Amino acid sequence: MAFRSSITIVASPRPRVGKTLLARLVTGFHLHEGRLVAAFDLNAGEGTLLQFLPEQTTSASVRDTSGQMALFDHLVAHEDTTKIIDLGHESFEPFFSIAHKIGFVEEACRRAIAVAILFIITPDQTSVEAYRRLRDRFARTTLAPVHNEILGPAQYRDRYPLTIGGAGIVHMPALAPGLRRYIDRPPFSFADPNLGEVSGMSVDAHSELQRWLRRIFLEFRELDLRILLADLRSAIQFGSGT
Amino acid sequence: MTRPAVILVGADKGGVGKTTVARTLIDYFGAHQTPTRAFDTETPRGTLKRFHPDLTEVVDVTSVSDQMKIFDTLGSADARVTVIDVRAGLLSSTLQALTDIGFLESAKKGQITFAVFHILGSSIASLQEIAETARVVGEANYFLVKNFINNTTFFEWDPATYNSYFKKIKGAEEITIPKLNEMAYEQVELASVPFVSFIGNKGAKGESANNSFVLRGYVRHWLGNVWGEFDRVKLVDLISPKIESNIRQVAG
Numbered sequence: 001m002a003f004r005s006s007i008t009i010v011a012s013p014r015p016r017v018g019k020t021l022l023a024r025l026v027t028g029f030h031l032h033e034g035r036l037v038a039a040f041d042l043n044a045g046e047g048t049l050l051q052f053l054p055e056q057t058t059s060a061s062v063r064d065t066s067g068q069m070a071l072f073d074h075l076v077a078h079e080d081t082t083k084i085i086d087l088g089h090e091s092f093e094p095f096f097s098i099a100h101k102i103g104f105v106e107e108a109c110r111r112a113i114a115v116a117i118l119f120i121i122t123p124d125q126t127s128v129e130a131y132r133r134l135r136d137r138f139a140r141t142t143l144a145p146v147h148n149e150i151l152g153p154a155q156y157r158d159r160y161p162l163t164i165g166g167a168g169i170v171h172m173p174a175l176a177p178g179l180r181r182y183i184d185r186p187p188f189s190f191a192d193p194n195l196g197e198v199s200g201m202s203v204d205a206h207s208e209l210q211r212w213l214r215r216i217f218l219e220f221r222e223l224d225l226r227i228l229l230a231d232l233r234s235a236i237q238f239g240s241g242t
Numbered sequence: 243m244t245r246p247a248v249i250l251v252g253a254d255k256g257g258v259g260k261t262t263v264a265r266t267l268i269d270y271f272g273a274h275q276t277p278t279r280a281f282d283t284e285t286p287r288g289t290l291k292r293f294h295p296d297l298t299e300v301v302d303v304t305s306v307s308d309q310m311k312i313f314d315t316l317g318s319a320d321a322r323v324t325v326i327d328v329r330a331g332l333l334s335s336t337l338q339a340l341t342d343i344g345f346l347e348s349a350k351k352g353q354i355t356f357a358v359f360h361i362l363g364s365s366i367a368s369l370q371e372i373a374e375t376a377r378v379v380g381e382a383n384y385f386l387v388k389n390f391i392n393n394t395t396f397f398e399w400d401p402a403t404y405n406s407y408f409k410k411i412k413g414a415e416e417i418t419i420p421k422l423n424e425m426a427y428e429q430v431e432l433a434s435v436p437f438v439s440f441i442g443n444k445g446a447k448g449e450s451a452n453n454s455f456v457l458r459g460y461v462r463h464w465l466g467n468v469w470g471e472f473d474r475v476k477l478v479d480l481i482s483p484k485i486e487s488n489i490r491q492v493a494g
Binding site: 065066068069072073076097101102104107201 | 381423424425430454456457458459460463464
């Protein structure tokens, strides 16, 4: 992600598994690293990415052709911008069906844009099957299973086989009880260095939050390297490297 | 020597997508490096010529001089395949003219490969056309094309009725042209370029264009499915066989 343009898609076919929190964290990470970020919100309702990061986020939809053009044409545009998609569960299937049909990943690769899918794993068969289909359909992406620890132990992780040459499981540690109320209120941003003060957080709470964030950002840095490696492998395998 | 091939694309009804199918055929043969020429019978101004100006000539297929232009040059033209986009309402009369000039007889003898792409409309009248056309085409390779490109509720025929017509033509094969996203179709129309140029983001003169990646993706996916149908009926194999006889003699 750090080495050339990238698109990160945060996805799960299930609601309420932490997709928007993960998208906020990924966006915060890239902003923290000093990158230009454009985020796309394919969610409806409250607590959306757009509400937390209005400056970086555009509301998007794949329901009609105009919406698809606005989204996908922007995604593959030649820009030195890191792009993040918060894919609501209702948009999961239409988004990936269209992406597959129009050859989105192939076009991105052709334009030297790395595509990564962060898939929040859950024990249900719908998610297991959706993950398997993504592996089959999008062999040229980095498909990274994400374990949101707040959902409990990942005893089902063996149902999510890792992609060849791709990323291992990304761990999203559970946030200490009591801190959630600070981060769940817009305009909290993980990229804002003064946010602890702005939110009226205690010093201890702020420190705990910083520790939590460091762990997650470390996971993202490792993921960056894995994506680079997968990207290089893909470029060699498919002869499309730049 | 390679046997020349003539593909007639027509229907006795307007607005069923003849020219669209002719365009996919020209693109298909282009992709297979098969030299192709086309005749557009929508005189004086043809739609097909708008999309493939370098390959297409506008003719009046009912005039003897233009019939000579098409059929007397089969053996001498560089193109191996001749695609004729027959104007609405002229399919039956064109086939009759081909019978009269002995062209269909040459096809029957195997001196020319002849195929008819009969584009079907949504009404029962289209089915009756099949019976009428079947009487004339004889040994031609006959393809009944269900064109769904711009209408999802196109075919509401009774399958038994359809099959009764379909079976009247010996060896007829069915081809389905799937629906193409409306906006993508409109944009290709506006661009007035071959489908492959649109997909490759090229303008009419090969210059870079600024077509939507999404729309190009839709067209690529759709054209892939159309070509999949052509592959299924082994269209390339059909136009490839060799013959021993002198084609100039046939054309003359």
